[in-house]
Amino acid sequence: MANGMGSLYIGASGLQNSQNALNTTANNLANVETTGYVRQQVLFSDRDYNTFDKKSAISMQQAGLGVNIADVVHTRDYFLDKYYRTENGRQAFYDATNEAVQEVITSFQELEGTTFQSGMYDFWTAFQEFAKIPDSSVNQNLIIQKGTLFIERAQGIYDNMKSYQSKINLKVSESIDRINELGHTIQELNLQIQKVEAGKIETAMTLRDERDNALDELSKYAQIDFEETSDGIVKVKLEGVRFVDEVHVFEMGQKVDRMTGFITPTWPHLSDESLGQYTEVFDYSVDISSEMDTDIGILKAQVLARGDHIANYTDVAGLTADQYNDGAGMSVMLSAQAEFDQLVHGVMTAINDVLSPLTTASFTGADGTVYNNVKIWDEEKGCVGNDGQKPGRELFVRRGMERYTAVEGNDGKTYYVYNEEDTTDTSKMYTTYGVSINQDLLEAESNLPYLRQNGEVAQSMAEELAAIWENKGLILNPNDTDPCTFEGYYEKFMNGLATKGNVYESVAQSLSGSVTSIENQRQQVIGVSADEELTNMIKYQNAYNAASRYINVISEMLEHIITQLG
Template sequence: MANGMGSLYIGASGLQNSQNALNTTANNLANADTKGYVRQQVLFADRSYVTFKSAAISKQQAGLGLAIADVVHTRDMFLDKYYRRENGRQAFYEANYLAVQDVEDIFQELEGMQYQNVLEDFWDSFEELSKGPNEEVNQNLVVQKATLFIERSQGIYQNMKEYQKRINIKIREGIDRINELGHTIQELNQEIMRIESGGIETAMTLRDERDNALDELSALAKIDVREDVNGAVRVRLENVEFLDEVHVFEIGTITDEITGFVTPIWPQLSDMARGKYTPMFDYNVDISPELNTDIGQLKALVLTRGEKIGNYRDVTGVSADKYNNGAGMSVMVSAEAELDQMIHEIITAINDVFSPTTTASFTATDGTRYTDVRVWDEENACLGQDGEKPGRELFTRRGCDRYTAVTEQGTGKIYYVYNEEDPQDTSKMYTTQGVTVNHDLLEIESGLPHLDKNGDPDWDLAHKLVNLWEEKKYTVNANDTNPCSFKEYYQRMINGIGAKGDVFGGLATDLEGEVASIENSRQQVFGVSSDEELQNMIKYQSAYNAASRFINVISEMLEHLVTRL
């Protein structure tokens, strides 16, 4: 009787554990398509054995049934680390590639060559002027095409500035999301430690949620993850402690008062009261896969946007090292600077033909000494039909006139001193946003300089304007050592942007395939296979049925013993 009743408990253990295994399998099947879900595997073990008798070669023992030793929650930490690193690297190059695509769209309007056509039309207007510089229709054509040229250039430049603002919004959102994920992971740390502190239960669902959060975080920034013995994870973000089981060190921001651009910083490492900030990203280290400095979407967005709005001074006269460590690091700043350089060179070259300068030294009536200053070259200059001095420039700065009239002491001669560009005030520079077509030329007929000092049409001036477009003395940036003409500059600039896009796009595509391959390897470790789970379900159901039949046999035997004997 005792053995019979004990056998019932052995059968009951089979029923119970088979049922639990079926429940685990059903849970796996229900979450087969759940992102980040880790397959739960049942590991069976024998319960204790009771020894009845010992012999020389073996023991006589009776088992007490079946037990679930563990429900295995398996992950490969090496694959996780590999996946998160390459996931962040793919996000870095993807963000750069999308930025280059958008810049190309701004310039070329997807398929068009409209801006190239504007440049060609502007050049053609000077060709027409060279056929008859004294004809008003040709002069009006130059003014008209100049207006179209500057308006179109300003439109492109403004679109790039607006795109920088959109990137800035993405940066804010990225920072907020990183901080939010940090708090999510920290809260999950607390829950996991509370549940697993007894050493009996594994917080599987919470661990899955935490791993999902870490995977998402890895796409936004470079992370290093380490799990403590208590089940909590510590995360270092860009080589700085970001969170532990107790604290989250949020990313802070500082905002530029002029541009509105935000820069991510580490508040805990900064002296906010003294205005000394520790940036989140260290740009003194080269961006390269070998150094693992090309990881994270947020870093790519900050680099792409840049820290300022570019102009020609970021390119013109700058060494290759300074360019590569400055404007060249940013897709947007380099594109803005290279465009602005082209506009600046075209404008100043044309203005110097219409209103040429020379150098002079003299003393003004107020005693000011001028030494080797640029002044209007009256001897070689042309005038408009109205004879206005000095000769008008085609493009004017919004912040100042081209010349200031200064009277020489003693002789009374008037010098028209050129107002040099002020790098501290963009309105006094010939930048894309700081210039406009001379309003006098829009109002005064034949106001464009075209008559020499004898009052005759100056054919040489017209030919100089045409030849400007063919002179090969301009470079797109410091890395471009092959001089080009105005006609070639724009296409070379676009080709350079396209080359960046090809590099970023190729790397992003290759890394996308690599990330997918790593994810497939991870799924082989913890992913749910419906076919395999169905096989397990059949196996556990058969075990359940066998335990049920076993109990039925024992029950019938006990009934026979009780009622028949």
């Protein structure tokens, strides 16, 4: 112990450092409910000692100079932070995907009364009535009315899905903007922290808390890797690409498709826009799985759920399982649009092919053009309406193309050559959004084919129309091998959506529990415990009081020496 007046300095150090510890504890208590606040812990150490050798004393002696605050610890667990941010991003991915599935299910209004399935049933009922009395104008009109409602409901659902794609696209843009904003926030905080801590005296507690909060939020949007350098700079990689370093923020870009307006996230610093070469943020050739950490981030979930185009039946029909799974099958919206449009396409073409049947023929046109194995109207089997016009009219017409082109043969006969669907133009395809009800039938229901060309009522044709609803000719997608009826297809389609929704929801809920558990573990390290801090406050207050009493004792001793012994 120091002698004489030096002892007062020891007491003063106790007062000063106990007061500082009390201030730190009070700051912790004031931030008990502050999100992202990391508790501060005071570590004490001895000040220097004065050592007296034997020349100035009988034996080796040391005199302490009091106590000092060695450090105010800003404690975090790097591994818990990394684990939390990974699971936080994964949970956000499945949450966003589940939201898209639920939106698709809502589009079909199966829980709101006005269901698409009921519209299909009404349409089927109309054909059952038509099969009973084909020449009844009431039954003919019923088919046209229910057909109109069928296609209007189908188009309404398709519109809803397209509209939701646009909403997701807006969210993609907002997510990219927020990611870039967080990148700049982290870089600015890096510079401020470096400035504060450059002297190796002070730790930038509040700034570090803000930076960690920004990293936590960034982890929701995409997969991140981070590391802190010796000078306090945090470097961040986003989806394996440099995003924030000591000097730069490599912003994420937006490539906009001219046809759809859909945004694709890109890396401008790795792209050459002048040559039309873009480096996309996400690599979709890699399977989505937790093992490979490819199921992380809201942004990826949004881009995947939206898809890169507006799908139709060509995105599912005639493809292999691998082609489908690597294409529309990866996207909630694309798979729903493709599979739904396949159903509508199947209904429309099946009905049209009975009302206006096709056969294959070869002939030479009057102009010398050779037609080999082309589809033409089957005049022998085909029926006509009340006006007797050939060829028999179809119920659903393509907006950009007639069903047939009349060709004069060199034999003097007129052939009605079927115009094949043009898969590059939806207005020339039998897709949900590319068709309408035949205007001739809307104007006069009796134009619906129901008569043989000899004037007899085509009872067998009407029965064939009714029977198509029982034919098992549709397969949901290439992963399915069980053909089903139109009604069975729709039920399987809706069940598939519900199953997807349940899976994504259960995974999201499970991950939510994991994220909460990890956050609880983090809080045990960084969180503020009011009880613990109050205990510390009592401890530091007692230490302050003890230092104060110590000074009083030394003061009385010195006074006694000076006044009584001096």
